[in-house]
Amino acid sequence: MSDFRPHPERGDELLSAYLDDDLSPEERVAVEARLAEDAQAREMLHQLRAVSQAVQGLPQEIVGHDLGESVLQRV
């Protein structure tokens, strides 16, 4: 299997992309193999997921009025 981890940060970047389901099939296999044997990698993935969920949990804000009219007045 090819090595997708030339240095530690690159390997952790792949964990971040794994979280986003944005890996090639080969990269996914390599990341899952690493997660199976590396507790630090599992902890990093857990932390990245927590941060991701924290931002996703911010409330959705709305403008509160229709901007269409004011936009059309300016064009």
Add this chain to the structure above:
Amino acid sequence: LSDDASLIAATLAGDTAAFGRLVGLYQDRLYNSLLRVLGSAEDARDVTQDAFVQAFVKLRSFRGSSAFYTWLYRIAFNLAMSHTRRSHKMASLEGVKSSWGTEPMDGQPSPDAQYLRHEQVELVHAGLAALSMEYRQILVLREIDGCRYEEIAEILDLPIGTVRSRLFRARLQLRDYLAPRFHVEKIVDTR
């Protein structure tokens, strides 16, 4: 034709009210993202409006090879970057606090919002504000808008590899901000 394509075609044919409907479709999504990027409700409203005005002016250059919102976001995020450079302002919590409690929209990526305590929300927002604009933008596009890497690359005009590495570093910086102030486990446990 999609709704977007029909409205764009109608606008280009002279029906400006059709563009008003496009504004209605995207204004809240764009405003919410810009609020997290700029940190101020007033700035977010201004840049949202400016983005739609610029989109109207440039509409003939929209080729339809990407989604309308991707194209709109590219305009809006460029304006947000210019706005920040011009005003030399750091993102602030002020404008956001005043608007908390507004009605959540349906169909958004996370159901967590209603369960997170305000202090947690404040902390996460403050963590975003402490990041560089580049890191804030990429986190907002991924976590709040749910954009895929290809879309982020298009909006921010970056290679995919840079999207991947920048997003990772942004998450690490936010983790480092949050960790001493709030145990990240608690954020997960609120789900």
